[in-house]
Amino acid sequence: MITWLRNPWGRPRVLALVAGIYIAWSILPVAIAILFAFNNGRSRTAWQGFSLRWFTGATGSVFHDASLQGALAHTLILAVICVAVSVPLGVTLALGLQRWRGRGGGTINTVMLLPLVTPEIVMGVALLLLFLRVFPGIGLGTPAQAIGQITFTISYVVVMVRGRLTSIGPEYEEAAADLGAPPRDQLRRVLLPLLAPAIIASAAVAFALSLDDFVVTQYLSSNANTTTVSMLLYASARGAPTPALNAIATVTLVLTLSTLALAFFLYRRFAGGREAASVAALEV
Amino acid sequence: MAAPGALWLGVFFLVSFYAVIAVAFGNEDLLSQPVPFWNPLDWNVGYVLDVLRNFWHGGQFLTVTLRTFKFVAIALGLSLLVGYPVAYFAARHSGRWKGLVLLALIVPFWINYLMRMLAWINLLAPNGWGTRVLHDVGIERLFIWLGLLGNPGGWLDGQSSAVIIAFVYGYIPFLILPLFAALDRIDQRQIEAARDLGASPASAFLRVTLPLSVPGILAGCVLIALPMFGDYYTPDLVSASTQTNLIGNQIDEFTRQGSEKVTGAVLTLLLALALLVLMFYYLRTTRRASEVHSGG
Numbered sequence: 016m017i018t019w020l021r022n023p024w025g026r027p028r029v030l031a032l033v034a035g036i037y038i039a040w041s042i043l044p045v046a047i048a049i050l051f052a053f054n055n056g057r058s059r060t061a062w063q064g065f066s067l068r069w070f071t072g073a074t075g076s077v078f079h080d081a082s083l084q085g086a087l088a089h090t091l092i093l094a095v096i097c098v099a100v101s102v103p104l105g106v107t108l109a110l111g112l113q114r115w116r117g118r119g120g121g122t123i124n125t126v127m128l129l130p131l132v133t134p135e136i137v138m139g140v141a142l143l144l145l146f147l148r149v150f151p152g153i154g155l156g157t158p159a160q161a162i163g164q165i166t167f168t169i170s171y172v173v174v175m176v177r178g179r180l181t182s183i184g185p186e187y188e189e190a191a192a193d194l195g196a197p198p199r200d201q202l203r204r205v206l207l208p209l210l211a212p213a214i215i216a217s218a219a220v221a222f223a224l225s226l227d228d229f230v231v232t233q234y235l236s237s238n239a240n241t242t243t244v245s246m247l248l249y250a251s252a253r254g255a256p257t258p259a260l261n262a263i264a265t266v267t268l269v270l271t272l273s274t275l276a277l278a279f280f281l282y283r284r285f286a287g288g289r290e291a292a293s294v295a296a297l298e299v
Numbered sequence: 300m301a302a303p304g305a306l307w308l309g310v311f312f313l314v315s316f317y318a319v320i321a322v323a324f325g326n327e328d329l330l331s332q333p334v335p336f337w338n339p340l341d342w343n344v345g346y347v348l349d350v351l352r353n354f355w356h357g358g359q360f361l362t363v364t365l366r367t368f369k370f371v372a373i374a375l376g377l378s379l380l381v382g383y384p385v386a387y388f389a390a391r392h393s394g395r396w397k398g399l400v401l402l403a404l405i406v407p408f409w410i411n412y413l414m415r416m417l418a419w420i421n422l423l424a425p426n427g428w429g430t431r432v433l434h435d436v437g438i439e440r441l442f443i444w445l446g447l448l449g450n451p452g453g454w455l456d457g458q459s460s461a462v463i464i465a466f467v468y469g470y471i472p473f474l475i476l477p478l479f480a481a482l483d484r485i486d487q488r489q490i491e492a493a494r495d496l497g498a499s500p501a502s503a504f505l506r507v508t509l510p511l512s513v514p515g516i517l518a519g520c521v522l523i524a525l526p527m528f529g530d531y532y533t534p535d536l537v538s539a540s541t542q543t544n545l546i547g548n549q550i551d552e553f554t555r556q557g558s559e560k561v562t563g564a565v566l567t568l569l570l571a572l573a574l575l576v577l578m579f580y581y582l583r584t585t586r587r588a589s590e591v592h593s594g595g
Contacts (some may be wrong), residue, residue, distance in 0.1 A: 019312055027392045034388040037381060038403045041472065045410055048418035060427045104304040110300020123305050125582070130312060132578040133571070134529030136547050138315075140554045140567040144322050145315035149337050166311040169304055209568075227411045229532065234555055248413035252420050252536055253455075261421070266416040291418065 049268070052261035059258055069262040077262045082239070083247070087263060089157070090226060096161040097168055097225035101269040102218050104165070105172025106210070110202075112173070113180050130167040131174070138167060139234030146235065156237035163231040168224050172217040179213035212285035219278030223271045319571070322564040325348060333560040350565045358551065360566070367545040368526050370459070374466035375520050381467070382519070386478035387508075390485075395524040404479065407472040415469060416536045422460070423454040423537075457540025465537045466530070467525060477522060481515020482508070489566045516582060521581045528574055546570060 052070070069076050077083050112124055128227030130138065147160045153159055183206075191205045192198075207214075229245040236246065244267045251260055302595035324342035328334050336342055353360045385404070393400040407415065423430030430452050433439045442448035447460035454461050485508060493503040531547035546566065553563030 027388065030388040030392055031385055033381075033384045033402065034393075037385045038400070041407045041468070042403065044418035044422055044429070044468075045407075045415055048414065048421055051421060059421045060424050104307055108301050108304025111304070115301060123301065123308075126308055126313065127304075128582050128586075129578065130308075132525055132581050134525050134574060136529035136531065136550055137319075137567055137571045137574075138312075140550060140563065141315035141319045142311065143554060144318040144333065144335070144560070144564060145311070148322070148333065149314065149318055162311055166308065169308065173304070223409060225408075225524055229411075230529075245411060245413045248411070248417050249532055249536065252413070252417045253539060260417065264411065264417060268410055268414060271411070272406070275409055 018027045045268075048261050049265050051258050052265040054258045055255050059256075059261060069257065069259040069265075075259050076174060076258055077259060077266055080241075080259060083263050085240065085258060086242050086244050086247045087266065089241060090245075090267065093161055093164060093232070093243065094222050096223040097164045098218050098221045100161070101165045101168040101172055101221050102214065105169045105217060106176050106214060108169065108204075109173045109176035109180060127170055127173055129192075130170045133167075135167075135230035138163070139230045142166070142231060143234045144244075154237065155235055156241050159234050159235040159237075160241060160243075163235045164225045164228055167231065171220055171224060175217040175220065176210060176213045179210055183209050212282045216282045219274045222274050226267055226271050237251045246296070302550060311526060316571075319564050319567055322561055323568045325561060325564075327434070327561055331558045331560075333564065346561045346565050350562060350569070355542060359420060360546075363544055363546050363549050366543075367547075370463055370466065370545065371524055374463050374470070374527060375524060377463070377467045378471045378523065379516065379520070382471050382475045382478055383516070386475045386482055389475075389479050390482035400430075401479070404472065404475055408476065412469055413532070413536075416465065416533065419468065420455065425452040455537055455539075457538045457542050459538075459543055461537045462534050462543045465533050466527055469533060470527060473526075474519040474523045477519040478512065478515045481512045485511045518584055521577050524572060525577060525581075528570065 051059050051062070053065050053067065054063055055066035055068065066072075071078050073079060077087065107128065112120060112127070117124070142159070143155075146153055146155055153162075165206060187205050188201050191201045196204065208216045214285055227241075227245065229249065232243050233246050233249070236242065242250075248260065248264060318335060321337050322333045323346065324339075324344065325336040325346075326334045326343055350360060352358075354364070389397065389400045389404060419429070421427055424430065430439075433442075433454075434451065439448065439451055442460065443451065448454065448458055449456060487510070490503055490507050493507045494500070498506065529547045529550075530545065531551040534543045534545055534548055550563050550566050550570065553559040553566065557563070
């Protein structure tokens, strides 16, 4: 680092080394955890040869063990619900806030942004108390978990869609209005197609956020049937589980990254690279 | 058009937060379940006073809170120490590798936090690969000598150092990206101007680049400090000892696991109030940045 301070225009070998070591440090442990998902033995610390037994084997594998399968299925169900509800709510909220010229817009805007910065444990406790004491009819369990996830996902959708709205500008809508399109058609035939990349990207982000969520989902879970993959990782990481735990984590990781990669490429195709990069980095 | 989304947030975010207040100023029934008092005129301050008294007399809440501040502060410092050079390299010197470097910085962001902790738990088990490497290269001995590790191979037996390093590992991707964005946005010509006017490279860095990146540093630090203050799972996973309990663990024990939900709500309320300043600071700076961005 001293050489870099002395001469930042030279070839920054020390900086490159620091960055290289950091990247290796950040990714290697996860790569090793993925490797052990393919271990041909019960150990998560000693390598015993390659095998798919923890994915497809007859006993204790992701695709045959009831509790692992249940956790994976529950995680996916929550993710689908979360996307299906948070995207329409977020898109309409973004459109509404963009045009809001009256009073109250600023307040709603602030409330909308708050879930992005509220520590998850605060939201977890708040929603737990809400479902225990205000909506005992809903109670804890799948609906509560879905509602919790949707509540913090909406904000991400709004931010992403609004970013795209700002970059489109009002011109297209105004042109459509000048050409006599009624407001409904301005929205359906002009604005929504232009927003499509942001909507796809926000759906992918909502899916990934739901898959990886832990705190809110755990606080609102009721029993073993509402266990997700993240909760399973938390509950059994310190116990003496088999590499099946690494296998189920690997499956979730592949799902998350492939969904995001797909959305990223779609976005770049329709909206251009620079915008796509800032979406990938969730630069809100 | 904004109505459904606004209504949703109103009910599930604002009302749920009010429920925390109503429970914190409420009471317990005979089954020690929380009874919220919705009307501020009925509020019972007993539980809040109990918690405040515990703080005042140096009870466990004070211990845990001070420990939380200490862990977060050290983790922030270490994260900046590692994260700044990495972000600087990615923004300035990665050249034709920029896309790939950026990808490598973004990927951990999207790997399940629990899976990243699982990875370290496997590595740092007494016979894990990481434990062996740390032993072989002498880091284990160094940590024992510094008093940061109790006994050989005992990385996961309740070490504060393990929790802090896990914090750094867990949250640093969220710091590097805003730092990268801030450094990437600095106009190269400003640094060239400083150099042309006779500044040495070091003073150009200290007097131009560093001050211009301060907003990114602050935003990144706030962004990772907020979740760290509410974290309970990292200490649970890498330490599982009451010696490393943080305020998040205390809240988790009272609300989710235990039956002291009223006290838990009081602690949650105090935590949220303490962090409100940071939350609004972050929202204000990012909004201003995006206005400058789209306006200019």
